[in-house]
Amino acid sequence: MSASVTSSAPRQVIVESLRIAGEKVSRDRVIEVRHPYSGEVAGSVPKATLEDVKRALKIARNFRSPLTRHDRYKILMQTGALIAARREALARLITLESGLCLKDTQNEVGRAADVLLFAANQALVDDGQVFSCDLTAHGKSRKIYTLREPLQGAIAAITPFNHPLNQVIHKVAPAIATNNRIVLKPSEKTPLSALALADILYEAGLPPEMLSVVTGDPAEIADELLTSADVDLITFTGGVSIGKYIAGKAVYKRQVLELGGNDPLIVLEDADLEEAAALAASGSYKNSGQRCTAVKRMLVQESVADRFVELLVEKTRAVKYGDPFDPAMDMGTVIDERAARRFEAVVNEAVAAGARLLIGNVRRGALYSPTVLDRVTPNMTVVRQETFGPVSPVIRFKTVDEAIRVANGTEYGLSSSLCTNRLDLITRFVRELHVGSVNVREVPGYRLEMTPFGGIKDSGLGYKEGVLEAMKSFCNTKTYSLPW
Numbered sequence: 001m002s003a004s005v006t007s008s009a010p011r012q013v014i015v016e017s018l019r020i021a022g023e024k025v026s027r028d029r030v031i032e033v034r035h036p037y038s039g040e041v042a043g044s045v046p047k048a049t050l051e052d053v054k055r056a057l058k059i060a061r062n063f064r065s066p067l068t069r070h071d072r073y074k075i076l077m078q079t080g081a082l083i084a085a086r087r088e089a090l091a092r093l094i095t096l097e098s099g100l101c102l103k104d105t106q107n108e109v110g111r112a113a114d115v116l117l118f119a120a121n122q123a124l125v126d127d128g129q130v131f132s133c134d135l136t137a138h139g140k141s142r143k144i145y146t147l148r149e150p151l152q153g154a155i156a157a158i159t160p161f162n163h164p165l166n167q168v169i170h171k172v173a174p175a176i177a178t179n180n181r182i183v184l185k186p187s188e189k190t191p192l193s194a195l196a197l198a199d200i201l202y203e204a205g206l207p208p209e210m211l212s213v214v215t216g217d218p219a220e221i222a223d224e225l226l227t228s229a230d231v232d233l234i235t236f237t238g239g240v241s242i243g244k245y246i247a248g249k250a251v252y253k254r255q256v257l258e259l260g261g262n263d264p265l266i267v268l269e270d271a272d273l274e275e276a277a278a279l280a281a282s283g284s285y286k287n288s289g290q291r292c293t294a295v296k297r298m299l300v301q302e303s304v305a306d307r308f309v310e311l312l313v314e315k316t317r318a319v320k321y322g323d324p325f326d327p328a329m330d331m332g333t334v335i336d337e338r339a340a341r342r343f344e345a346v347v348n349e350a351v352a353a354g355a356r357l358l359i360g361n362v363r364r365g366a367l368y369s370p371t372v373l374d375r376v377t378p379n380m381t382v383v384r385q386e387t388f389g390p391v392s393p394v395i396r397f398k399t400v401d402e403a404i405r406v407a408n409g410t411e412y413g414l415s416s417s418l419c420t421n422r423l424d425l426i427t428r429f430v431r432e433l434h435v436g437s438v439n440v441r442e443v444p445g446y447r448l449e450m451t452p453f454g455g456i457k458d459s460g461l462g463y464k465e466g467v468l469e470a471m472k473s474f475c476n477t478k479t480y481s482l483p484w
Contacts, residue, residue: 008035008037008038008323008324008325008326010035010038010040010041010042010043010096013041013042013043013044014033014042014043014044014096014192015043015044016043016044016045016046016191016192016195016215017045017046017195018045018046018048018052018212018213018214018215019195019198019199019208019211019212019213020052020055020056020059020212020214021056021059021060021063021208021209021211021212022202022208022209022211023208025046025052026046027046027047027048027049027052029046029047030044030045030046030047031044031045031046031047031188031191031215031216031217032044033045033097033189033190033191033192034336035096035097035099036098036099036324036332036333036334036335036336036337036365036366037099037323037324037325037332037333037365037366037367039337039365039366042096042097042192043096043097043192045188045191045192045195045215046215046216047215047216047217047220048214048215048216048220048221049216049220049221050220050221050224052214052216052221053183053214053216053221053224053225053228054224054228054230056183056212056214057154057156057183057224057225057228057230057231058230059181059209059212060153060154060155060181060182060183060209060210060212060230061152061153061154061181061230063181063207063209063210065150065179065180065181065207065209065210066207067179067207069123069124070124071205072120072123072176072177072179073120073121073123073124074205075176075201075204075205075206076116076117076119076120076123076173076176076177076204077116077117077120078204078205079116079200079201079204079206080113080116080117080120082200082203082204083109083112083113083116083197083200084109084110084113086200087106087109087110088106090105090109090165090193090196091105091106091108091109092105092325093192093193093196094108094109094164094165094190094193095324095325095332096192097164097189097190097191097192097193098161098162098164098189098190098332098335099288099324099332099333099334099335099366100287100288100290100324100332100333101288101321101324101326101329101330101331101332102324102325102326102327102329103327103329103330104286104287104288104331104332108163108165108166109165111166111449112165112166112169114448114449115166115169115170115173115449115467116169116173118173118448118449118450118467119173119174119176119177119467119471120177122177122450122467122468122471123176123177123178127147127148127475128145128146128147128148129145129146130143130144130145130146131143131144131145131146133481141483142481142482142483142484143481143482143484144479144480144481145479145480145481145482146477146478146479147477147478147480148178148472148475148476148477148478149475149476149477149478150178150179150180150181150474150475150476151180151232151233151474151475151476152232152476153229153230153231153232153233154180154181154182154183154228154230154231154232155171155175155180155181155182155183155231155232155233155234155235155474156182156183156185156225156226156228156231156233156234156235157171157172157175157182157183157184157185157234157235157236158184158185158222158225158234158235158236158237158238158246159171159184159185159186159187159194159237159238160187160237160238160239161187161189161190161290161335162287162290162291162292162335162388163287163291164186164187164190164191164192164193164194165193165194165197167237168184168186168193168194168197169197170237170449170465170466170467170470171184171235171237171470172184172197172201172211173467174467174470174471174474175210175211175470175474176201176206176210176211177467177471178471178474178475180210180474181209181210181211182210182211182212183211183212183213183214183225183231184198184211184212184213184214185213185214185215185216185218185221185222185225186213186215188215188216188217188218189335189336190335191213191215194213195213195215198211198213223249226246226249226250226253227249227250231253232253232254233253233254233255233256233473233474234246234250234253234254234255234256235255235256235465235470235473236255236256236257236258237258237259237292237465238258238259239259239260240259240260240386240411240458240459243257243259243460247461254473255461255463256461256463256465256470256473257460257461257463258292258453258454258455258459258460258465259292259414259455259458259459259460260292260386260388260412260414260458260459261292261293261294261296261386261412261414261415261444261455261459262296262297262383262385262386262410262411262412262414263283263292263293263294263295263296263297263412263414263415263416263417263435263444263445264295264296264297264298264299264406264407264416264417264444265279265280265283265295265297265298265299265416265417265418265419265443265444266299266300266403266407266416266417266418266419266420266429267280267298267299267300267301267304267308267419267420268301268400268403268418268419268420268422268425269301269303269304270420270421270422271304271419271420271421272419272441273304273307273308273311274311275419275441276308276311276419277308277311277312277314277315278315279295279417279419279441279442279443280295280298280308280312280315280392281312281315281316281319281370281392282443283295283417283443283444283445284370284390284391284392285316285319285330285331285370285390286331288331288332288333288334288368288389288390289334289387289388289389289390289391290334290335290388290389291445292386292414292459293414293415293443293444293445294388294444294445295392295417295443295444296383296386296387296393297376297383297393297395297407298312298392298393298394298395299395299397299403299406299407300394300395300396300397301396301397301398301403302396302397302398305374305394305396308394309358309372309374309394312372312392312394313358313359313372316359316360316370316371316372316392317359319331319370321367321369321370321390322367331370331390332367333365333366333367333368334366334367334368334388334389334390335366336366337365337366339366339368339388339389340363340365340366340367340368340389341363342389343363343368343371343387343389343390343391344361344363344368346381346382346385346387346391347360347361347371347373347382347391348361349380349381349382350373350376350380350381350382350393351373353377353380354375354377355373355374355375355376355377355380355382355393356373356374356375357371357372357373358372358373358374359371359372360372360390360391368389368390369390370390370392371390371391371392372392372394373391373392373393373394374394375394375396376393376394376395377395378395378406378409380393383395383410384410386412400425400428404428404429404432404433407433408432408433408434411457411458412455412457412458412459413434413435413436413455413456413457413458413459414435414436414437414444414454414455414459414460415435415436415437415438415439415444415445415455416429416433416435416437416438416439416444417438417439417440417442417443417444418438418439418440418441419440419441420440420441426440434456434457435455435456435459436453436454436455436456436459436460436462436464437453447466448466449466449467450466450467450468451466451468452464452465452466452468452469453465453466453469454466454469
């Protein structure tokens with residue numbers, strides 16, 4: 001494991017404006033965006049006022065899109081083409097504001113283009129159904145038809161820092177595909193990518209009234225997004241405490257809440273340990289471990305645990321971390337020094353309670369090394385809560401019953417990974433794990449941008465994201481019947 005020591009100072013300070021229905025609006029009060037690796041100011045965005053948010057929501061509610069399915073298809077496809085053509089510049093922008101390494105941010109731009117491709121194609125799909133009514137003796141010779149319509153009010157979207165472009169597109173693209181209007185508040189830590197995306201969408205032909213981006217202090221403007229009469233649906237990705245606040249505050253509004261995860265990778269004694277260790281390292285360290293579906297706990301059967309841990313340490317040692325602008329790096333920083341200090345603290349707490357630190361737990365500012373802990377117990381904070389960083393805690397178990405009990409023993413229920421070739425056990429884990437998804441011989445986070453995604457318990461309300469499910473959530477279904 002090696003760390004880069006080169007400088008990664010921002011070359012320029014990007015000064016951005018709000019995007020209220022396409023209009024660029026500046027304010028005297030600003031939020032500084034700092035490059036996590038160097039700590040220097042990388043840009044600034046306005047602190048939106050309450051009146052800014054109210055105006056954006058009012059415009060969105062009052063606008064009725066004239067776009068046909070083909071229009072929406074063309075806009076989304078053109079946006080995807082523009083993003084693909086500007087991949088390097090967008091990747092560098094994400095790295096600038098998030099500290100994620102270029103390998104991760106280049107991948108994120110590619111995934112964002114996939115979202116647009118899927119949403120564009122789904123915009124062309126006829127979403128109606130037909131029901132014959134003469135199915136029982138009480139029926140009639142009629143047919144009932146369904147159609148999906150955009151919401152009457154605006155969609156309010158609130159996105160996190162860990163995927164500054166892809167998480168935004170996962171909300172914006174389905175909204176456009178269904179002819180909705182959306183007001184977006186990106187994370188105040190990583191707002192630059194969202195503003196860049198808005199400009200690309202306008203360039204691709206999106207009516208400006210269909211998308212506004214407001215940046216600001218959540219304490220000042222978030223409640224308006226949750227309670228305004230102009231909002232019909234709130235879509236949020238982020239932490240559990242904020243998600244529960246939204247659920248309590250928004251009350252009689254639709255809510256799609258994608259919250260945290262504490263995802264286990266479960267390794268049974270028949271597993272290919274080389275493959276399992278590779279999945280563990282990739283699942284723990286990609287995106288600096290800052291993914292709701294990152295591997296947060298490794299449950300390993302006792303009979304193979306020693307060898308698995310050896311392989312995991314070997315793969316962790318090979319991870320290059322440091323200057324996120326160095327293309328040789330496999331991992332950059334976490335979002336800020338405060339987050340890195342928390343990871344350091346929970347690892348130290350686990351070691352004090354009996355866990356064994358095998359490699360890592362080295363911090364320099366927001367740069368935190370890939371870290372392996374062995375002999376972790378389920379009651380330790382590092383695995384009881386969501387550790388949103390590059391930490392690999394290994395919990396040893398003896399029996400399948402114990403593995404299932406430990407895997408289900410947290411408040412979260414997002415995703416999971418299972419390393420085994422035994423179909424009987426695969427069937428049992430799929431049935432008995434209390435999660436939204438189970439990936440066999442793959443990382444917990446594996447998915448297509450189109451497939452249903454989401455969790456239960458403190459990971460969400462059970463509603464799914466992904467292009468298909470988001471498009472369903474963003475519509476009203478109307479039925480009508482005809483006598484033929």
